[in-house]
Amino acid sequence: MSSVTLSSLGLVFPDGTVGLENIDLTITDGEFIALVGPSGSGKTTLLRSIAGFLSPTTGTIHLGDTLVAGDGTLVAPEKRGLGMVFQQHAVWPHWNVARNIAYPLRLAGVAKAEREERVAEVMRLVGLTGFEKRNPTTLSGGQRQRVALARAIVGRPRVLLLDEALSALDEPLRDALRLELQTLTRSIGLTVVHVTHDRDEALALADRVVVLDGGRIQQIGTPPELVSSPVSPAVARFLSDATVFDGVHSATGFAAIGHPCTVAPDAVESGGTTGHGTIAVLPEDVTLRPAQHGAGTVTSSLYGRAGNDVIVDWAGVALRCRVAGRRPLVGERVDVEVTRAMFYSATGVVASMPSMYS
Amino acid sequence: MSSSSNQHGRGPAVIGRAPVPGSPFSPPRRQRPRADGIDALRIALWAVCAAVVLLPLGAIVALASSGNHLPLLLSGDIAEAGLNSLVSASVSALGAVVVGTVLALLLDRTDLPGRRVLRLFALTPLLVPPFVGAISWIGIAGPTGPLNVAWTQWFGAPLWNIYGGDGVIFLLTVHSYPVVYIIVSAALRRIPSDLEQAARISGASAVRAVVSVTVPLLRPAMLSAFTLVAVGNLADFGIPSIIGLPERYVTLSTLIYRYIQSGTVESPLEVISTIGVVLLIVAAAAMVVDMLVSKSRWELDASASAAQVLPLGVARIPLTLLAWGGVLAVTLLPVTALLTQALLPAPGVPLAWENLTLDNIVRATTMPATLTGAINSVVLSVLAGLICGVLGLAIGTVVTRTSARSNTALKTVAMLPQAIPGLVIAVGWLIIAPRIGLFNTPWLILCAYVMAFVAIVVQAVSAPLRSTPMTAEEAARVSGASRLRALFDISWRMAVPAAISGATLVVLTAVRELTISVLLLAPGGQTLGVSIFSLQQAGAYNAASALSLIITLVGLAGLGLAARRAR
Numbered sequence: 023m024s025s026v027t028l029s030s031l032g033l034v035f036p037d038g039t040v041g042l043e044n045i046d047l048t049i050t051d052g053e054f055i056a057l058v059g060p061s062g063s064g065k066t067t068l069l070r071s072i073a074g075f076l077s078p079t080t081g082t083i084h085l086g087d088t089l090v091a092g093d094g095t096l097v098a099p100e101k102r103g104l105g106m107v108f109q110q111h112a113v114w115p116h117w118n119v120a121r122n123i124a125y126p127l128r129l130a131g132v133a134k135a136e137r138e139e140r141v142a143e144v145m146r147l148v149g150l151t152g153f154e155k156r157n158p159t160t161l162s163g164g165q166r167q168r169v170a171l172a173r174a175i176v177g178r179p180r181v182l183l184l185d186e187a188l189s190a191l192d193e194p195l196r197d198a199l200r201l202e203l204q205t206l207t208r209s210i211g212l213t214v215v216h217v218t219h220d221r222d223e224a225l226a227l228a229d230r231v232v233v234l235d236g237g238r239i240q241q242i243g244t245p246p247e248l249v250s251s252p253v254s255p256a257v258a259r260f261l262s263d264a265t266v267f268d269g270v271h272s273a274t275g276f277a278a279i280g281h282p283c284t285v286a287p288d289a290v291e292s293g294g295t296t297g298h299g300t301i302a303v304l305p306e307d308v309t310l311r312p313a314q315h316g317a318g319t320v321t322s323s324l325y326g327r328a329g330n331d332v333i334v335d336w337a338g339v340a341l342r343c344r345v346a347g348r349r350p351l352v353g354e355r356v357d358v359e360v361t362r363a364m365f366y367s368a369t370g371v372v373a374s375m376p377s378m379y380s
Numbered sequence: 381m382s383s384s385s386n387q388h389g390r391g392p393a394v395i396g397r398a399p400v401p402g403s404p405f406s407p408p409r410r411q412r413p414r415a416d417g418i419d420a421l422r423i424a425l426w427a428v429c430a431a432v433v434l435l436p437l438g439a440i441v442a443l444a445s446s447g448n449h450l451p452l453l454l455s456g457d458i459a460e461a462g463l464n465s466l467v468s469a470s471v472s473a474l475g476a477v478v479v480g481t482v483l484a485l486l487l488d489r490t491d492l493p494g495r496r497v498l499r500l501f502a503l504t505p506l507l508v509p510p511f512v513g514a515i516s517w518i519g520i521a522g523p524t525g526p527l528n529v530a531w532t533q534w535f536g537a538p539l540w541n542i543y544g545g546d547g548v549i550f551l552l553t554v555h556s557y558p559v560v561y562i563i564v565s566a567a568l569r570r571i572p573s574d575l576e577q578a579a580r581i582s583g584a585s586a587v588r589a590v591v592s593v594t595v596p597l598l599r600p601a602m603l604s605a606f607t608l609v610a611v612g613n614l615a616d617f618g619i620p621s622i623i624g625l626p627e628r629y630v631t632l633s634t635l636i637y638r639y640i641q642s643g644t645v646e647s648p649l650e651v652i653s654t655i656g657v658v659l660l661i662v663a664a665a666a667m668v669v670d671m672l673v674s675k676s677r678w679e680l681d682a683s684a685s686a687a688q689v690l691p692l693g694v695a696r697i698p699l700t701l702l703a704w705g706g707v708l709a710v711t712l713l714p715v716t717a718l719l720t721q722a723l724l725p726a727p728g729v730p731l732a733w734e735n736l737t738l739d740n741i742v743r744a745t746t747m748p749a750t751l752t753g754a755i756n757s758v759v760l761s762v763l764a765g766l767i768c769g770v771l772g773l774a775i776g777t778v779v780t781r782t783s784a785r786s787n788t789a790l791k792t793v794a795m796l797p798q799a800i801p802g803l804v805i806a807v808g809w810l811i812i813a814p815r816i817g818l819f820n821t822p823w824l825i826l827c828a829y830v831m832a833f834v835a836i837v838v839q840a841v842s843a844p845l846r847s848t849p850m851t852a853e854e855a856a857r858v859s860g861a862s863r864l865r866a867l868f869d870i871s872w873r874m875a876v877p878a879a880i881s882g883a884t885l886v887v888l889t890a891v892r893e894l895t896i897s898v899l900l901l902a903p904g905g906q907t908l909g910v911s912i913f914s915l916q917q918a919g920a921y922n923a924a925s926a927l928s929l930i931i932t933l934v935g936l937a938g939l940g941l942a943a944r945r946a947r
Contacts, residue, residue, distance in 0.1 A: 075577060099580040100589075106581040112574035116596045126582035173582065183581075 025051045025181055025213040026072060031081035031092075033067060033237075041067040042078065043237045049181075054207060054214045056228035058221055060260060064237040066185060069217045073106055073183055074099035085180055100129075105174030109186035111166045113158045119169050120145075120154035126177035144172040147206055164195045171203075175212065182207065184216040188223065200227060221261055225249070233257050249304075251291075255366055258302035263342045265303045271296050271365050282317060282337050285363045292365035299367040307362035308343035310334065316355035323350050334358060417864030418782055422790070425775055429793045432831045436808025437800075440660070443653040443811055452651055453658065461635040462658075464624075465614055468545065468631060472552035473610035477602050479553065480560025485590065486703055488565050490690045493700055504711045506558035507935050509892040511618025511909065512718075512928040513555055515916055517542055518622070519717030519925065524727055544627035548620050552613045554710050559612075560605040567601030568594070586690050600673050607666040608799075614659065615801025617895040618909075622916060632659070633803050633895065640810070640899060649811060656804040663799045718932065721925035740926040744915070750927065752904065753911030756822055760897075760907065761890035764829035769883030771830070772837020773875055779838070780845040781853060781871045782863070791838065798835035805832050806899035813900075822905035828896045833886040840882030841875045848874060888938050892931055 031045040042064050049055050057065040070076045072083060074090065074097060082092030085104075090097040105126075114122050120141055127137045145151050148168040158166060167187065174182055188196045188203075204227055207214050218224050224231050225245040233240040233248065241253045248261055258264035269278035271292055276285040278301075285301065310318070310332065318334040318341065325331075329344040336358050350356060452458060483502055487495045505513065519525055521542035528538035542550070571594060579589035620631040632655060639648040692699055721727070723736045744750055772794075779791040797805060809828045813819040818827065852874070856866035894909035901910060908931060915924040 073577075073581060075580075098585070099577070100583045100585055102581075103583075104581055106578065108574040108578060110572060110574055112572060112578040114575055114578070114593055114597075116593075125579070125584075129583035129588075170578070173578070177582065 025049050025053070025086065026215070027082075027084040028068075028072075029082050029084075029092075031068075031071065031078050031083065033071060033076060033078045033080075040237050041076070042071065045081070045237075045239055047232065047239065047242070049213060049215065052211045052213055054204075054227060054229045055216065056224035056231045057215065057217045057234060058219070058224040058231060058261075059234035059240075061219065063234040065217045065234050067237070068234065069183055069185055069215060072181070072215060073104060074102050103177070103180045104183055105177060105179035105181070106183040106185065107167070107170045107174045107187040109190050111163075111170040111190070113161075113166050113169050113173075115158055117158075118154070119150065119156045119158060119161070122158065122169055123172045123176055126173065130177060140176055141172075144176045147175075147210075148172045149202070163191055164199060167191060167199065171206075175206075175210070179212075181213045181215060184214060184218075186217055186219065189218065189220065196223075203227065225261075233261065235260070252302065252364070255300045255302045258304065258364065262304050264305070265339065265341045267301050267303070267339070267363075268299075269301065270298055271301075271367075276301055276363060276365060281339060283339075283358075283360065285360045289360065289362050290365050291362070292367075295365065295367040297367055297369065299365055299369075301363040301365050303341070303360050303363050305331070305342045305344040307360060308334075308341065308345075309359045309361055310343060310345055310350060310356040311359070312350070313355055313357040316357040318356045318358045320350045320352050320354045320356060323352055325349055417862065418778070418867060421774065421864065422778055422782075422784065422786070425771075425778060426786075426790060428771060429775070429790065432827065432834070433793050433797060436805065436812055436828075436831065437660070437796075439811040440653045440656045440804065440808045443650055444657040447647070447650055449651050449654040453654060457630070457635065458632075458651075458655065461630045461632050462655075464545065464620075464629060465631040465633070468548050468552060468620070469610045469614040472549045472556060472613050473606050475549070475553035476556040476560045476609050477606050479557040480605065481564050481595075481598065481602055483557070483561050483703070483707075484565040484568055485594075486699065487561075488568050489590070489594075490692050490699075491696070492692065492703060493696075494704070498704060498707055501711045502561060502707045503558045504936070505555050506562075508555070508714070508932050509618065509894065509909065509935070510551065510555045510616055511622060511894045511913060511916075512892070512932055513714060514551055514619045514622040515912070515921075515924055515928050516714035516718040516721075517547075517551060517554075518921070519721045520713050521547070525717075526731075543623055545624065545629045547623045548629060548631070551619045551623055552616060555619070556609040556613060559609055560602075563605040563608070564598055564601050567598055571597050590690065603673050604670045607670045611663050611666055611799055611801060614662070615803040615895060617803065617898060618913070621913075633801075636803060636807070637899060649807075652807050653811060656807045659801050659804050663801065663804075667796075667799045715929075715932065718925050718929045721922055722929045724922060727921050740922045741930070744923040744926040745930065747911075747923075749906065749914070750908075750911050753906050753908040756905060757891045757908035760822060760826050760829060761887045761893075763826055764833060764890045765883040765887035767826075767830050768834045768837045768886045769879050772834050772882060773841055773872060773879040775834070776838045776841030776879070777845060777867060777871045777875055780842045781850070781867055791842075794838045795835045797831050797833075798839075802832055802893075802895040803899065806896045809900060820902040820905075822902055824902065825897050825900045825905065825907065828900060829886075829890045829893070832896060833889060836886050836889070837879055837882035840878045840885070844878050845871060845875050884938075888935060892935060 026047070026049040028045050028047045031047075032043050033041040035041050045068060047055075057068060059065045067076060071078050071091065072085075077096050078091055080092075083090050085102060088097075089095050090102055114125075117125075123144060124137050124141045127140060132140070141154075142151070145153065148171050150165065150168050150172060153161070153165070153169075158169060161169065167190075171187070184203075188199055191199060200223060206212075216224070216227060225248070228245065230242060230244055231248055232242050235256065241248060241257050248257070252258035252261060252264070255264070255266045259266060267276075267278040267281060267283050269276055269281070269283070271290060273287065273296070275287040276283075276290050278284070290301065306329075310320075318336040320332060321335045321340070322333045323330055326344070329346045330349040332343045332345055332350055334341045334343060334356060341358065453462070486492050487499045487502065492498070508516075521527060521540055523538060523541055523543070525542075528541065531537070531539040541547070575593050575597070576589045579593045580586065584592065615633050617633040617637065620629065621634045621637065623629075624631060625634055636652050636655060639652055720731055722740050723738070724731065725735065725737050725739065729735050775790065775794045779787045779794075805828050809818075809824050809831075813824050818824045848871075853866045853870045856870045857863070861869060892909060893907065894913060897907040898910050898913060906914070908927075912924050912927045912931070915927065
């Protein structure tokens with residue numbers, strides 16, 4: 023069964039800017055969905071529409087079988103039965119930790135004994151046992167975010183919404199909370215919609231990732247699908263820092279226009295199409311060989327655990343590469359070989375939008 | 381003056397920079413930092429503050445403790461006036477907090493129609509000096525006001541006579557709710573809307589979210605607005621003397637004025653200074669309470685999203701009518717009343733086209749007394765603005781941008797007069813006037829103005845500077861500037877616009893001031909406020925109204941300009 027269903031959802035702000043356009047998305051029960059996209063892509067707008075803080079101008083939102091927005095209906099946020107964690111945690115400073123967490127239960131009219139029991143249980147889940155009477159201002163950023171998380175799940179929400187929930191934290195802490203978040207949401211089978219600008223975080227956490235740009239869904243898929251077969255050069259560029267070349271694909275392979283880049287025919291994934299188009303080259307699919315009079319010059323070379331992050335100036339194009347082993351030096355001349363490229367025909371989209379499995 | 385922080389071997393980054401003043405052969409920084417320009421500046425500022433703030437206050441305390449006049453305070457007149465002051469100040473402050481907070485919530489958080497325009501209207505009583513407000517309200521709800529006259533014709537008795545204690549409280553409330561609105565609305569803006577939205581998601585209705593999350597978080601702001609307004613109202617002179625005295629409603633300020641004007645008690649200055657000390661204690665207590673509360677103030681994160689506008693729903697129409705009706709009544713009615721009074725030859729003359737005359741305005745503006753008053757007021761207030769601007773800029777930057785243990789003390793001393801009733805300030809200068817040779821001169825008023833208003837500039841300067849990271853100055857230091865030079869080149873320059881708008885506010889406040897100048901009145905040294913007050917006391921109501929109208933319009937225009945500059 024589905025937990026959240028968005029049908030042809032659109033939102034235009036009062037000043038005329040388009041926030042969302044024709045969004046179709048079905049989120050199944052217990053699924054972890056990540057919304058990613060560049061800033062201004064509409065990911066937060068989408069989340070706040072689900073929460074009920076924004077009202078869509080077209081389309082409908084269903085939570086379970088209940089229509090909550092659209093067709094003249096607009097259910098207030100407090101009547102939607104959701105949980106939400108905000109970027110700035112939004113823990114109420116005038117109440118202690120337990121009171122903060124108990125608030126949704128208090129509003130739901132849960133009896134005191136049960137309330138205390140459930141608060142204690144979620145506090146154990148998020149690792150805050152013993153912090154009941156603490157003043158939130160005395161807590162660290164990570165602890166406050168845990169309070170916010172506990173408050174969001176204590177009412178057993180239909181869906182947990184995370185609005186850049188980990189973004190305000192320091193990197194090591196963010197990493198730790200990421201792991202805890204997955205354990206927690208999986209153990210209680212929560213449906214989660216997670217908005218983040220951190221691509222790695224989205225890929226790491228989510229069952230499916232939704233890539234948004236300009237208020238439209240660009241691609242929906244599992245993390246491996248998105249990385250290995252992005253539907254458009256833009257998605258490849260956004261998600262994987264792919265480099266894009268315009269050119270012609272024929273039986274002899276791909277040749278860029280106005281650039282020395284050529285790709286062998288068996289290295290081009292074109293789905294059988296030829297003609298004018300664009301290729302996207304993932305950083306992993308580039309091989310660099312040191313050469314005295316190489317075509318490319320290394321302009322930056324950053325060390326990375328999974329491979330060195332190298333940028334090569336290749337006849338005026340900044341080519342992003344990930345190379346294992348020896349780390350090239352800045353200024354070094356290299357020969358460049360593209361071992362795999364995805365071809366997108368200029369006349370039509372090659373890969374069809376992946377079907378949603380549900 | 382030598383600089384211990386002078387750096388040698390300046391890099392190319394400082395080429396073209398003026399040489400740093402101070403010895404180029406300063407010792408390395410290993411040793412205890414030697415006194416430099418900043419310390420000299422700090423000492424100079426302490427000296428000025430001591431002379432302008434601590435000296436008059438010390439004089440009051442010294443004079444009050446020279447003889448025991450406490451029994452006198454508990455006797456008839458003074459006790460009654462004290463009680464009246466206390467009641468009128470606290471009740472009006474309470475009313476102002478309620479009105480100001482409700483307005484802040486309505487205007488800043490709901491979909492009330494026309495809330496932007498209404499906000500401007502709601503703030504206008506701030507721009508009208510209280511004594512002018514009093515004069516104008518007599519035209520509305522005085523015994524001969526149109527409403528009361530009509531009501532008497534129909535029902536045989538006036539509806540509500542503004543003279544007396546209730547009128548004083550009402551007018552004090554009207555003139556202080558805008559301050560509360562400004563303070564509470566600033567606090568409201570600092571509350572992240574996430575907090576309310578988190579409550580909504582938790583299942584709270586919009587109204588419940590406001591009541592259980594927003595209003596509790598506003599409590600410290602409400603309390604500090606209450607103390608500020610109550611202390612201010614405790615010492616207001618214009619309203620109780622114009623509205624209270626005709627009904628024998630005496631407050632401390634009007635009582636002190638009577639003691640100074642006519643020797644009704646023995647050694648009036650000593651009695652007055654005893655009253656002053658009591659007021660000082662009350663003010664200090666209020667300050668301490670405010671500080672204790674602000675210590676427990678919560679740190680709030682910057683708001684991540686725009687504030688959510690609360691739909692009023694079914695309550696929208698009644699609330700709109702109520703808010704618009706109320707605000708227009710307390711803002712437009714007085715101006716209309718002033719206008720009609722200024723254009724009519726005498727009170728009670730029916731409002732008809734052929735009765736209108738410009739005589740009052742012409743007469744009021746051409747009287748020699750008015751001219752003297754206007755010139756005195758302008759000179760005194762511009763000088764006060766200049767002095768306060770420079771002094772406040774120096775204190776504000778030193779206090780916020782350098783680290784020294786004495787900074788808090790310096791700022792407290794500079795801010796102290798804001799919590800002290802203007803009455804007490806005037807009494808302090810009255811006591812020391814003969815010793816410093818300023819007795820019976822208008823310069824005494826200038827000194828009192830500087831003391832009373834320097835806090836305005838300090839506050840205006842500190843706020844933007846506090847939000848600027850210290851790295852701005854550190855960058856200047858790294859580029860080769862001494863501490864004083866960095867302070868001067870970076871912080872002062874950055875704070876100059878704030879200091880200018882602060883100084884403008886000082887000028888506009890001082891030019892319409894009454895309480896201090898009426899108590900420190902010197903022969904030929906009357907201010908504009910005193911001119912209007914004297915006209916009113918002498919029964920020239922229409923001339924007083926004409927002048928009030930002019931001062932109100934000039935004030936509105938001036939503050940409008942200042943607000944535009946500040947943007």
